[in-house]
Amino acid sequence: MDKASLKYALAAAAFPLLLVATQLGASPVSLNTNLQIRLILNTTNASGSASIRIAKDPRNNDLYYSKFNGDIYRIALQPGNGTSTSTRLYSAADHGIPDSAQGMAIGPDGTIYLVGNFSTNSGNSTFARMMKGVPQSSGARVWFLLARTEAYPRSRTAFDHVFNGIIVSPDGNSIFINSGSRTDHGEVEDDSGVFPNTREVALTAKIFRLPATGSNLFLPNDSNALRTAGYIFAEGTRNSFDFAYAPNGDLFATENGPDRDMSDELNWLRQGLHFGFPWRIGGADNPQQFANYDPSTDRLLDPRFVGVGGGTYHNDTTFPSRPANLAEPVINVGPDADKFRDPATGQIRDASDLGLKLSTFTAHRSPLGLVFDTLGVMDLAFRNHGFMLSFTPGDPNGNSVPGPFFDASQDLVDLQLTNLGGTNYQARLTKLVDGFTTPIDAEIIGNRIYVLEYSGNQAVWEITFPKTRSSVVITNFVFRSGAFRFTVTQAIAGLDYQIQASSNLVSWASLTNLVATKNTFDFTNTTTMPRRFYRVFQP
DSSP, X not given: OOHHHXXXXXXXXXXXXXXXXXXXXXXXXXXXXXXXXXXXXXXXXXXXXOEEEEEEETXXXXXXXXXXXXXXXXXXXXXXXXXXXEEEEEOHHHHSOOSOEEEEEEOTTSOEEEXXXXXXXXXXXXXXXXXXXXXXXXXXXXXXXXXXXXXXXXXXXXXXXXXXXXXXXXXXXXXXXXXXXXXXXXXXXXXXXXXXXXXXXXXXXXXXXXXXXXXXXXXXXXXHHHHHTTOEEEEOOSOOOOEEEOXXXXXXXXXXXXXSSOOBEEEEEOTTOBOOTTTEETTXXXXXXXXXOOGGXXXXXXXXXXXXXXXXXXXXXXXXXXXXXBOOOOEEEEESSOEEEOTTTXXXXXXXXXXXXXXXXXXXXXXXXXXXXXXXXXXXXXXXXXXXXXXXXXXXXXXXXXSSBXXXXXXXXXXXXXXXXXXXXXXXXXXEEXXXXXXXXXXXXXXXXXXXXXXXXXXXXXEEOOBOOOOOEEEEEEEETTEEEEEEESOOTXXXXXXXXXXXXXXXXXXXXXXXXXXXXXXXXXXXXXXXXXXXXXX
16 A cells, blocks of 8 residues: 555545645644653654554553554653654564555564555455564564565445454453555445445454464455454454543554544444444444435535545445444533534534534544553543544634534644443543644653654654652662662562662752552662762652
8 A cells, every 4th residue: 555545545535635745843732731742752764654553562651653565663761842863673674574664663662563564466356464572582673573464356446445443452361453445434445346335344343363372374355264264353343543541441442534524533442342433433323334325415514525525425326234233422512522513414524512422533534643641650630541632633713624513623622531331431531731742652651751753854742741649669689799679569560760869868869760560669889989869850
């Protein structure tokens, strides 16, 4: 898949992305005075490849980012604005994915998982490969093939979303991978007659689960075989470009909507469920499934979108019958990201202002970059919340571009989720940071969220949230061979800690700054002095 197709896969709106490709890097602005923002670094380089994923190594919280051409970099975080650096560790020569490397995740043991897509059959078909870079005792990683798919039909349109998002389960045992749809809304896409009457196929519009220990697995383009192998986790997902686990272990995924003005989604993913596509999208019926559909009277069709202007919305008497018991998206109760076009009047309205609820986001936002404060390290106002980016540039005051209307997007929003009796969730959405340049992915370390931009300078930004406070305890004092060692307990994993020393309890010198990766850690000081006092605190 080429870069133009990737942009569409993310945003579901090709036209505005022709504009953002030339945007200059801008600085995001916090809408909450309790947040701090700093530039980490710009990731543009001579290769010209776009940065697409950012992830942390859970063993040590090292940050990595990957590029569309398969390059993987490790960031060396430094204090100050724009002073951090990065080093390329791996390229296509190491893992064999030279293009369309759209997914990256890192497991609890430090294994890097990479997802890439390849064209074949004169460009009419595609297949995916999933590689894993396993850490060795030397510190380097050796790459192995986790799985590959059978070649399956492309539509040769902007709707080829292919394989992209990937996440590792918290226990490290399973890998979840998104395969997006090959259609906009379930219409026939026959690749100029190469694949007659073809809509979605067995390898599209699904979430797959694979064993992390797998090797050379093969995913056929056959639904029965995929089910028998236990690889299908969920169905009816149009393009779940990003996943994240909530603090309670529930798995969520963002969902890009179609060219029709139907809401983008956040879904609580559960095994065996069907999440509606293409029959239910954004909490509403896709009208093309009905025999009396007349697109000339459909007020949700904007001809500026490829799928609308290209005539893919039409009376479709052979549209497949819908399955039973479709799962609905998370409900948005506002106050932000909840605009919708009234299907009766065509007017744009604000759901929460009208006392209504949306399933889930303003159309064409292209939600991604989903993270959660799983460790509960943020202050009470944000503790255990989710946070989400939106990719597509919109119009904050109207509908002048084919993007989110009366909703600028390109932002970071707070998701305060509430479980609705085990059947669904609702979310209170509040915009926190505005003014990113097509933000594409996010990672969270403690009380800091790192945002990666796709265009402009492809910057990495750090957003620091107020953090909770913990009282640590120093135990297990040991002095041996001139070294003094102690253990710090009751720390909070993900938070910063500073260890200081003094000889007189008046003047204190910093010995180290670290981010706790677990609740207990050891410290050893080899400097010999007649006497020394130590203290540990959160800066």
